[in-house]
Amino acid sequence: MTPSDQLDATFIALADPTRRAILARLMEGEASVNELAAPFDISQPAVSKHIKILERAGLVTRSASGTRRPVKIEAAPMKQAVDWLEKYRQFWEASYGRLDALLAELQTPVNTDKSRKKKDKPNA
Amino acid sequence: MPRPLTIATPGDRQIVVTRQFDAPRDLVFLCYSRPELLRRWYGMPEWTTFVCDIDFRVGGKWRIGQRSPDGYELASQGLYTAIVPPERIEQTEYYDDDWTRGGTTNVLTLTEQNGVTTATMTITYTSPEARAAAAASPMAEGMEIGFTRLDAVLAEEQPH
Numbered sequence: 001m002t003p004s005d006q007l008d009a010t011f012i013a014l015a016d017p018t019r020r021a022i023l024a025r026l027m028e029g030e031a032s033v034n035e036l037a038a039p040f041d042i043s044q045p046a047v048s049k050h051i052k053i054l055e056r057a058g059l060v061t062r063s064a065s066g067t068r069r070p071v072k073i074e075a076a077p078m079k080q081a082v083d084w085l086e087k088y089r090q091f092w093e094a095s096y097g098r099l100d101a102l103l104a105e106l107q108t109p110v111n112t113d114k115s116r117k118k119k120d121k122p123n124a
Numbered sequence: 125m126p127r128p129l130t131i132a133t134p135g136d137r138q139i140v141v142t143r144q145f146d147a148p149r150d151l152v153f154l155c156y157s158r159p160e161l162l163r164r165w166y167g168m169p170e171w172t173t174f175v176c177d178i179d180f181r182v183g184g185k186w187r188i189g190q191r192s193p194d195g196y197e198l199a200s201q202g203l204y205t206a207i208v209p210p211e212r213i214e215q216t217e218y219y220d221d222d223w224t225r226g227g228t229t230n231v232l233t234l235t236e237q238n239g240v241t242t243a244t245m246t247i248t249y250t251s252p253e254a255r256a257a258a259a260a261s262p263m264a265e266g267m268e269i270g271f272t273r274l275d276a277v278l279a280e281e282q283p284h
Contacts, residue, residue, distance in 0.1 A: 091168055093129055096143045098165035103147035
């Protein structure tokens with residue numbers, strides 16, 4: 001998978017609330033499918049299906065040995081998705097933070113002679 | 125005071141970013157339409173803008189490129205498809221590395237009430253899969269990820 005394909009798979013896997021809840025549980029530590037199914041009002045096979053989708057996205061792994069076969073969260077793809085999202089929000093928050101400062105400057109009377117005549121006061 | 129920015133994902137191909145500004149909308153419109161003003165605020169924190177070419181008319185081309193402190197370059201370009209001063213700008217956007225898979229259509233609307241302007245940017249992707257790569261903050265918020273670096277950036281960016 002390319003990094004972009006990985007990101008797609010991650011976001012598609014994370015689009016479902018049950019899968020997000022499963023991941024939140026796994027952040028506390030590994031768990032068996034039965035343990036993961038317990039808090040949900042859905043069947044154990046349905047939970048298994050969600051886990052398969054998370055597995056395909058590389059977000060979780062299941063150990064091959066033992067009957068319990070605990071499910072474990074994989075940090076790297078999660079980190080990639082979260083980093084991407086942080087950048088997206090950071091981009092707009094930071095851009096608009098600078099736009100606030102620019103708008104304030106453009107509306108400050110002492111600076112208006114530089115670029116633009118101040119308009120009539122809005123509270124007139 | 126900084127106003128909370130909201131990011132919503134209506135439908136299966138859109139992202140909507142909304143923010144309010146303490147300024148009349150003709151001024152906000154100006155900051156989007158003049159390259160010398162746009163380059164002063166648009167972009168990643170601490171990145172430098174190495175190109176900001178704006179042919180601000182319907183059918184006109186625009187191109188913005190930024191460079192990270194470690195030298196990575198990110199650039200996108202497109203056409204202005206509709207301009208209604210001071211309330212609406214529509215443009216297409218294609219990233220050089222095509223991470224949006226066919227580009228996006230970006231519509232900015234500006235409304236003003238009591239001297240406060242609300243900017244609503246609606247970004248429409250070509251497919252649900254393309255947006256999935258960008259679908260954003262509800263997931264992050266659901267997982268209670270803290271944007272701690274952002275707080276530092278915003279603190280620095282506030283006018284003194």
